[in-house]
Amino acid sequence: MSTNHRLQLPLTEDAVRSLRAADLVYLDGEIVITAGLPTHQRIVQHIDAGQALPIDLTGAVLLHFGGYSREVDGKLEVVYMNPTTSTRFIPYMPKIIRTFGLRAVGGKGGLDTESARAMQATGCVYLSFPGGLCTLYSDAIREVTAVGWQDLLLHYRLVKLRVAGLGPATVGIDAHGNSLYDDLQAQAAGRLERIMESLNADRGKSVPKP
Amino acid sequence: MAVTYELMKSVTAQLYRASLRKIPEDTKDALRRAETHDTNETARKTLRVMLRSAEAAEGQQRFVCSDAGIPVYVVKIGTLVRFEGDIRKAISDGFDELVRTSDPPLLQHVTNPLTLERGYRGKDVPIVTFDLVDGADHVEITCSPKALGSGRWAALEIFSFPSLETIEKYIIEVVLRAGSQPCPPVVIGVGIGGTFDYAAKLAKEAMLRPFGQKNAEPIVADMEERLLRAVNTTGFGPMGTGGDSTAMAVHVNYAAGHGFTPVAVEFNCWINRRTRARIFNSGQVEFFE
Numbered sequence: 001m002s003t004n005h006r007l008q009l010p011l012t013e014d015a016v017r018s019l020r021a022a023d024l025v026y027l028d029g030e031i032v033i034t035a036g037l038p039t040h041q042r043i044v045q046h047i048d049a050g051q052a053l054p055i056d057l058t059g060a061v062l063l064h065f066g067g068y069s070r071e072v073d074g075k076l077e078v079v080y081m082n083p084t085t086s087t088r089f090i091p092y093m094p095k096i097i098r099t100f101g102l103r104a105v106g107g108k109g110g111l112d113t114e115s116a117r118a119m120q121a122t123g124c125v126y127l128s129f130p131g132g133l134c135t136l137y138s139d140a141i142r143e144v145t146a147v148g149w150q151d152l153l154l155h156y157r158l159v160k161l162r163v164a165g166l167g168p169a170t171v172g173i174d175a176h177g178n179s180l181y182d183d184l185q186a187q188a189a190g191r192l193e194r195i196m197e198s199l200n201a202d203r204g205k206s207v208p209k210p
Numbered sequence: 211m212a213v214t215y216e217l218m219k220s221v222t223a224q225l226y227r228a229s230l231r232k233i234p235e236d237t238k239d240a241l242r243r244a245e246t247h248d249t250n251e252t253a254r255k256t257l258r259v260m261l262r263s264a265e266a267a268e269g270q271q272r273f274v275c276s277d278a279g280i281p282v283y284v285v286k287i288g289t290l291v292r293f294e295g296d297i298r299k300a301i302s303d304g305f306d307e308l309v310r311t312s313d314p315p316l317l318q319h320v321t322n323p324l325t326l327e328r329g330y331r332g333k334d335v336p337i338v339t340f341d342l343v344d345g346a347d348h349v350e351i352t353c354s355p356k357a358l359g360s361g362r363w364a365a366l367e368i369f370s371f372p373s374l375e376t377i378e379k380y381i382i383e384v385v386l387r388a389g390s391q392p393c394p395p396v397v398i399g400v401g402i403g404g405t406f407d408y409a410a411k412l413a414k415e416a417m418l419r420p421f422g423q424k425n426a427e428p429i430v431a432d433m434e435e436r437l438l439r440a441v442n443t444t445g446f447g448p449m450g451t452g453g454d455s456t457a458m459a460v461h462v463n464y465a466a467g468h469g470f471t472p473v474a475v476e477f478n479c480w481i482n483r484r485t486r487a488r489i490f491n492s493g494q495v496e497f498f499e
Contacts, residue, residue: 002252022252022452066276068317079314082276085359085391108359108449109391130256130449131359131393132275132481135266153328155276155317168259170252170451180451181390188386188444195440199378202436207428 006165010059011103013123019171021178025127026167027104030145032057035066035084036156039149040092047099054148055158057100063129064089064107065137066155069144076147078161080138083108083129094118106169110181116173126173128180140166213349213489215295221487221495222283222336223304225353227312229485230278232268234499236421237397237458237482244395244448244455253453257395260448260480274481278316279355281305281336284418288346292491298338305336319358339411348490352418352499353483360396360479363388366410368472377402377473378437384475385441385457390450393479395458398441401474404465409472416461417476418484420499430462437462448480458482 002022007015009029019025032055034040046053067081086093086107093111096102097118105111105119106127119126129137140163148158173179238261245257267274283301309316309330320332343350365384369376381400388396399417401409425431437460447453458480478484486499 002255024252024255066317068276068314070315080273080276082273084277085362087391108393110450128449128451130260130263131277131479132260133263134274134276135270135272136259136263138272153318168255170256170449172451184446184450184452185386185389188389188446191443191445192382192386195382195443196375196379198443199382199436199440200375202439203374204429204432206432206435 009061011061016103016123016125017175019125019174021171021174021180023171024168025171026165027061028164030160030162031061031063031166032158032160033063033065033067033081034156034158035064036152037088038152039156039158040089040096042149043096044092047095053158055146055160057102059101059103061104062096062102063105067159069154069159076144078141078144078159080134081141082134082137083131085109086111090115097122097124110172110179113179113182116177116179116182119173120175120177123175125171125175127169128172129169137166140164211491211493212292212294213491215297215300217489217493217495218297218300219304219307221489222301222351222353223308225351225485225487226281226305226308226355229353229355229483230273231271233264233274233481234484238264240421240458241395241480244458248447248453248455250447250453252451253447253455256448256451257455264481273314275357276317277357277359278319279357279483280320282354282356283336283338284352284414285338286341286343286350288343288348290345290347290491291349301336301338348488350486350488353485354418355483357479360392360477363392364474364476366406366472366474368406368470370471371469372471374433378433380473381437381475382440385444388477390446392477394446394450395448395455395480397478397482398457398460399476400460400462402462402464403467403471405467406472408465409474412463412465413474413476416463417478419461421459425462430464434460434462
């Protein structure tokens, strides 16, 4: 069962906890995006040093999106954006989720069990944004409201922007400890024996006999 | 008449530009079929939005994905072809020109593996492989920019006198390791035999083969059919959030080798970047994918 939701940001804990894995969501409001490993490392360094980030992430929606942005008439605009693989940020995510009480994180490919635990504790979901939906996601951008760490590559910077109807994204990990990624990986591993049995049983069946 | 520097530069740049804005027709058909048949509701919703995105990008000539990848070309040279000018440099200059003129601009994905510095240029980039085709009077170029999402899940293992079961089990294990990551439904290319480097090349060419061509060798055709069914039994589904559509195709190539048998597996994500053209000695250019 997959329910569609249109969510207004910032998200309340109740709104987040009402979501279930496999639900579909669209977002309205302000999100923060970055696609940078150095960015995640720097966020954690700031947390450890007790320093404030250039963009406050408290209760935020932090998405692993890479985007091309440029300055037009002194204002930054994001020309296009698209999700990037979240799994490479896994070592940093549990701490970032817990420290800021993030309400949603997202990108593609999911996060690990440790991140899912952090999400369950704080009331946060992981949103799977299908890759290759660049046009649809870019059309949801309304304006850039803040940019942090301009010394980094364009798609590594922290960019805060307002979106309207950003989606669809699938709830990949909900705030109740359910992870489609862990479940499907376990399911596939559980099916391996049966898959090999049928590969073996069917081998050569379609090959004409000489 | 000849295949000139100018033609090579312009055609390789055009192929790259087109590959970012359009997914191949056979791939759209495969996604439509998957959308009809997948038994999982989330999967069908995801496939529908993928098709909508592909149509929007093609119709509006915008990027399908923000990861424009790194430039990868497979070039097949007819032995009757005459060249004029620096052809290797033409491919590199074509990419430079694309970077300069692309609207919207490309992101910097070319990465120095030793320093992790990123830019638009780097050692040996564009990645190009060349082959000879006896008797042809044209150059055939396939452009398949590789992005991070699918690129990082390729794998290769070397076995000694393996059974088909050992080979197939390895392929399924690589699929399980990739799981939700390479933006399924994927295209899987498998290369078996030859040498370490040649197996990887075979896998790449298998991955780039158009859909629906039944393999001429019954034992390989049988393997491809069974492997596709097997991969689609894993349950990862579109974007790895569940479903029956984990792969659109499994293509296998092989070469004879010694008793050591490399098995290489490569993935393309659902947008299956693949554009092709031929440049003839006459100067005629045929874009056919």
